[in-house]
Amino acid sequence: MCLAIPARVTELLPDAMAKVSLDGVTKTISVALLDAVAPGDYVVLHVGYALARIDAAEAERTLALLAEAGLAPGAAA
Amino acid sequence: MKYVDEYRDGTLAKQIARSIATAVEPGRRYHFMEFCGGHTHAISRYGIEDLLPDNVRMIHGPGCPVCVLPVGRMDDAIRLAQNPGVTLCTYGDLMRVPGSDGASLLKAKAAGADIRMVYSTLDALKIAEAEPAREVVFFAIGFETTTPPTAVAIEIAAKKDLTNFTVFCNHVLTPAAIRAIMESPEAKRGEVLLDGFVGPAHVSTVIGTAPYRFCAEQYRKPVVVAGFEPLDVMQAILMLVRQVNQGRAEIENQYIRAVTPTGNEKAQALVARLFEVRPSFEWRGLGEVPHGALKLRDGYARFDAENRFGIVTQKAEDNPACECGAILRGVKRPADCKLFGTVCTPETPMGSCMVSSEGSCAAHWTYGRFRQHATARAARDQVLA
Numbered sequence: 001m002c003l004a005i006p007a008r009v010t011e012l013l014p015d016a017m018a019k020v021s022l023d024g025v026t027k028t029i030s031v032a033l034l035d036a037v038a039p040g041d042y043v044v045l046h047v048g049y050a051l052a053r054i055d056a057a058e059a060e061r062t063l064a065l066l067a068e069a070g071l072a073p074g075a076a077a
Numbered sequence: 078m079k080y081v082d083e084y085r086d087g088t089l090a091k092q093i094a095r096s097i098a099t100a101v102e103p104g105r106r107y108h109f110m111e112f113c114g115g116h117t118h119a120i121s122r123y124g125i126e127d128l129l130p131d132n133v134r135m136i137h138g139p140g141c142p143v144c145v146l147p148v149g150r151m152d153d154a155i156r157l158a159q160n161p162g163v164t165l166c167t168y169g170d171l172m173r174v175p176g177s178d179g180a181s182l183l184k185a186k187a188a189g190a191d192i193r194m195v196y197s198t199l200d201a202l203k204i205a206e207a208e209p210a211r212e213v214v215f216f217a218i219g220f221e222t223t224t225p226p227t228a229v230a231i232e233i234a235a236k237k238d239l240t241n242f243t244v245f246c247n248h249v250l251t252p253a254a255i256r257a258i259m260e261s262p263e264a265k266r267g268e269v270l271l272d273g274f275v276g277p278a279h280v281s282t283v284i285g286t287a288p289y290r291f292c293a294e295q296y297r298k299p300v301v302v303a304g305f306e307p308l309d310v311m312q313a314i315l316m317l318v319r320q321v322n323q324g325r326a327e328i329e330n331q332y333i334r335a336v337t338p339t340g341n342e343k344a345q346a347l348v349a350r351l352f353e354v355r356p357s358f359e360w361r362g363l364g365e366v367p368h369g370a371l372k373l374r375d376g377y378a379r380f381d382a383e384n385r386f387g388i389v390t391q392k393a394e395d396n397p398a399c400e401c402g403a404i405l406r407g408v409k410r411p412a413d414c415k416l417f418g419t420v421c422t423p424e425t426p427m428g429s430c431m432v433s434s435e436g437s438c439a440a441h442w443t444y445g446r447f448r449q450h451a452t453a454r455a456a457r458d459q460v461l462a
């Protein structure tokens with residue numbers, strides 16, 4: 001039940017609701033817990049609510065850190 | 078799926094495994110607790126333990142809200158549901174959790190109780206609006222991640238002046254439980270070997286990383302807040318190994334893509350407005366945890382099911398053969414329980430750890446039971462060779 005997954009906001013709706021796409025599946029969720037959500041944003045979706053925005057730049061940075069962590073031993077210390 | 082697939086790359090996982098194997102110091106043993114059941118599930122599902130060197134051991138922590146709900150509260154919910162005026166709305170995971178004498182919501186429903194599974198608190202609100210003659214109670218459980226959605230529903234109910242909607246609040250708090258683990262008699266006797274924590278990213282999207290500072294400052298244990306994909310967990314383990322090697326105890330953030338030190342302040346403010354900390358709350362496995370849970374503030378008492386239905390929780394005992402308690406405290410493993418896989422399976426759970434897919438016993442049953450330890454180790458050694 002603690003599952004939370006990334007979802008892409010496709011459309012804002014009245015009453016702090018929004019449509020999101022989950023790999024092509026559309027769902028209506030609440031964005032009441034976030035300020036200034038915009039279509040195109042990726043959010044962390046949990047029990048029907050967006051809890052946080054996913055930061056594209058930090059996501060890239062994580063991938064770079066992961067690649068580094070997998071490099072030759074001793075690297076990325 | 079974007080932000081998922083790229084963190085499941087098998088080749089990179091093996092490369093990070095090799096970096097972990099190189100980073101560990103041969104004479105040292107490393108014991109890390111993944112607090113959250115979501116991590117337990119990921120570790121079992123992706124066979125992460127099989128990729129770790131022999132001197133790195135993962136301990137499964139109590140971070141599964143279904144698993145730590147005490148029997149007495151489950152009994153309360155079942156009794157509530159049996160009230161003919163009540164419609165009990167619940168997350169699906171709670172249906173099979175055993176209460177006293179083998180009772181469960183599933184059995185109560187079969188016997189005619191009006192119990193409805195919902196995906197979101199907003200579904201429960203909709204039912205309350207559509208059926209004003211019913212007393213709709215939302216069975217709220219979960220950690221800091223799941224509390225704000227409950228708070229939003231109560232706020233909407235207050236705005237709409239709904240008089241037939243209440244919440245049976247069982248929201249619990251992560252940092253308080255970590256403190257309870259560090260303060261347990263076993264920990265004080267030195268029986269819980271623990272060198273650091275993998276912290277749950279989704280909790281920290283809400284509370285941030287700052288609330289874990291006491292762990293480093295008071296107990297000298299590092300915490301790395303990590304995401305739930307296998308590469309996230311592997312990277313967190315590598316970060317913990319490095320902290321231990323360097324004698325550091327710091328709060329680090331692996332899940333920088335959605336977690337900040339301060340978290341979601343809008344959600345925190347809302348939760349603080351509606352809820353207050355209970356002086357103490359029973360957790361299955363940990364016993365009474367000081368400041369371990371939330372209750373509704375007096376100003377919102379009209380939405381509090383405990384208040385409306387006069388619920389006074391009775392202490393109730395677990396099945397005496399069930400080892401969930403010791404497993405949740407990190408001193409036993411699922412296979413140590415004699416009911417595991419015989420009497421107790423996900424179909425017929427005897428304890429709560431077998432119910433939720435995030436429970437240690439369920440995760441071990443689903444992904445670990447049939448895996449031959451020796452072949453898994455051989456495969457790992459091949460990978461790391």
Ligand code: SF4
Nearest residue numbers: 400401414421428438
């Ligand atoms: S196997 Fe079942 S009875 Fe044994 S500890 Fe796990 S949940 Fe409890």
